[in-house]
Structures are given as C-alpha cells and as structure tokens.
Amino acid sequence: xxxxxxxxxxxxxxxxxxxxxxxxxxxxxxxxxxxxxxxxxxxxxxxxxxxxxxxxxxxxxxxxxxxxxxxxxxxxxxxxxxxxxxxxxxxxxxxxxxxxxxxxxxxxxxxxxxxxxxxxxxxxxxxxxxxxxxxxxxxxxxxxxxxxxxxxxxxxxxxxxxxxxxxxxxxxxxxxxxxxxxxxxxxxxxxxxxxxxxxxxxxxxxxxxxxxxxxxxxxxxxxxxxxxxxxxxxxxxxxxxxxx
Numbered sequence: 001x002x003x004x005x006x007x008x009x010x011x012x013x014x015x016x017x018x019x020x021x022x023x024x025x026x027x028x029x030x031x032x033x034x035x036x037x038x039x040x041x042x043x044x045x046x047x048x049x050x051x052x053x054x055x056x057x058x059x060x061x062x063x064x065x066x067x068x069x070x071x072x073x074x075x076x077x078x079x080x081x082x083x084x085x086x087x088x089x090x091x092x093x094x095x096x097x098x099x100x101x102x103x104x105x106x107x108x109x110x111x112x113x114x115x116x117x118x119x120x121x122x123x124x125x126x127x128x129x130x131x132x133x134x135x136x137x138x139x140x141x142x143x144x145x146x147x148x149x150x151x152x153x154x155x156x157x158x159x160x161x162x163x164x165x166x167x168x169x170x171x172x173x174x175x176x177x178x179x180x181x182x183x184x185x186x187x188x189x190x191x192x193x194x195x196x197x198x199x200x201x202x203x204x205x206x207x208x209x210x211x212x213x214x215x216x217x218x219x220x221x222x223x224x225x226x227x228x229x230x231x232x233x234x235x236x237x238x239x240x241x242x243x244x
Contacts (some may be wrong), residue, residue, distance in 0.1 A: 002035070002107040003231070005114050006132035008156065009139065010148020012119035015169045016138045017045040018205055019224070020116040022214070023136075025050075026228035028081035032111040035074070038086040039099065039128040040118040047085055048209045050077060061087035064098040070105055082110075096123070100131035112231070121155055129156055134163035137193055140170050141181040149191040165196035167227065172201045195238055197227035 007020045020036060027034040037060060038046040047055075058073040075083045103113055117128035129135065135156050139149035153164050168187050176183045188195050202220035204211075214221045229236045 002103075002110040002113045003134070004103060004107065004132045005112065005231070006039075006117050006125075006128045006135045006156075006161065007114060008117045008125055008129070008135055008137055008152050009119055009145070010121060010150075010152040011139075011145045014119075014138045014140050014145055015199075015205065016119065017116050018049060018208055019136070019138060019167060019169060019199070020114050021046055021049040021208070022220070022224040023228050023231070024081055024083075024112075024114055025213075026225050027112050027114075027231070028078055030228065030232065031080055032232065033080055033109065034112045034114065035082045035084065035106070035110045037084045037099065037103070037113065037115045037128075037131075039115050039124060041086050041090040041124065042088055043118075044086045046083060046116055050083060050212060059085040059087040060099060060102060061090060061094075063102055064094065070102045074106070090124070094127075096127055097130055099127050103131045121151065125152075125155070126159060129159050129161050132161055134165070135161050136165055136167055136196065137191070138167050138169050139187065139191060141168055141172075141176060141183070141187045143182075146182065146187055146190045149193060153191065153193050164193050166191055166193035167196060168198045170201045170205075171198050196230055197223060197238055199223040199227075 007016050009016045024034050024036045036046055056075050058068050062068045063070040063073045073084050077083055115128040115132055118124035137149050137152050139145045175181045200219045204214050204218045226236050
C-alpha cells in the first residue's frame with residue numbers, strides 16, 4: 001500500500017507546491033510509483049510546475065462527484081509519476097473525506113501518494129490531511145512561517161496525522177548568520193517538529209514554472225534528493241555541509 005503524505009504549511013509562499021513537484025520527480029527517478037494530487041482548488045499549481053504529457057480535462061472533484069472514475073482523472077507524466085489536477089472551485093457541502101475515498105481506491109497501485117494541500121488551516125487542508133497517514137510541514141526560517149508551522153502541526157495531529165516532519169525551505173545560511181533569519185536549530189525548537197531536510201535558497205526554483213526542471217547543478221536538487229531518500233527509509237544526512 002502507498003505511503004500517503006500531505007504537504008502542508010500554515011503560511012503561503014513557502015514553496016510547498018514546488019517541493020511536492022520536486023519530491024515527486026525524485027521519487028519517480030528512484031522508480032517509486034508516485035501519485036501527486038493537487039488539493040489546492042482554483043490554482044492548479046502543480047500542473048504549471050511539471051510537464052503534463054498526458055493532460056486530461058478532469059480533476060479530483062469530477063471523480064468525487066461521479067462525473068468520471070478516479071483513474072480517468074489521473075494524468076500519466078512518466079512511467080513512475082502521475083498527477084491529478086485540482087478543480088477550479090469546490091462546493092461548500094463537499095464531504096471532508098472525499099479525497100480519502102478516492103485515494104483508497106487506487107493506493108494499491110502506488111508506492112507514494114503526495115497530497116499538495118492549500119496554504120492555511122482551513123477545510124482544504126483538512127480534506128488533504130484526512131487522506132494522509134503522515135505529513136511534511138514546510139516552513140521558511142522566519143517568525144511568521146515558523147509560527148504557522150507549529151500551528152499546522154497541532155492541527156494535523158488533532159485530525160489523526162501523528163507522524164509529522166519539518167522541511168526548512170529556502171534556507172539562506174548567510175542571512176541566518178547575520179541574524180536576519182532563524183538558524184536551523186532555532187527553527188526546529190520553535191516548530192517542535194522533527195526535521196527531515198533543509199533546502200537551500202535557490203533562484204532556479206523561481207523559474208521552475210517556466211523551465212519545468214532544475215539544472216543538474218542546482219543548489220536545491222541534491223536536498224530534494226536526500227529528502228526523497230529519507231522518505232524511502234534510507235539513512236542519509238539531513239543537511240549539506242554548506243548549511244552547517
């Protein structure tokens with residue numbers, strides 16, 4: 001059965017969807033059958049970040065409301081990577097468990113299901129979280145994002161998602177040394193979430209929606225690869241030496 005992981009953040013703009021896309025690509029490169037589900041209605045960010053080679057005009061809401069089977073809404077990107085797009089809107093009376101029910105029907109076909117939740121602490125996060133067994137919480141090393149990560153962790157656990165891990169994203173070691181951002185240890189201490197990886201600040205990530213991939217020497221590519229390997233159960237370093 002698939003390992004089902006929701007990617008969450010209390011604050012927008014921390015790079016959650018970019019992280020989902022890159023982890024999906026890394027897991028697929030490792031030949032892990034991976035399904036990405038964009039749970040952020042109205043934006044469809046994952047589709048912009050990835051090469052959609054098998055686009056279909058359906059999304060998970062179509063499947064949840066019976067307009068199509070869930071398998072029909074799944075876009076095959078590569079032999080090991082698939083994507084389900086988000087709908088433009090979501091009705092207010094949509095059952096909270098609708099995504100969980102869809103995932104349960106196909107999870108046997110995948111090793112990983114990554115659910116990219118909308119930013120914030122509302123109904124969209126809960127729908128994604130109820131379909132997951134664990135969570136990756138994204139935060140940048142500033143006070144607002146760290147507070148959001150702490151509250152997100154508490155809320156996820158109230159919904160039964162007990163296994164949570166922290167990704168510190170867009171980390172600028174020079175800024176942290178100048179005192180403009182928290183250092184890694186302070187960020188962990190303030191969120192109270194166990195660290196799984198640190199992704200350095202990388203201008204190439206800003207261009208991902210246009211380029212659809214990171215260059216081989218991208219600063220962040222190795223970090224995403226390490227996180228993907230840790231998700232697979234491998235014992236690899238949390239951070240690169242340059243971030244210490």
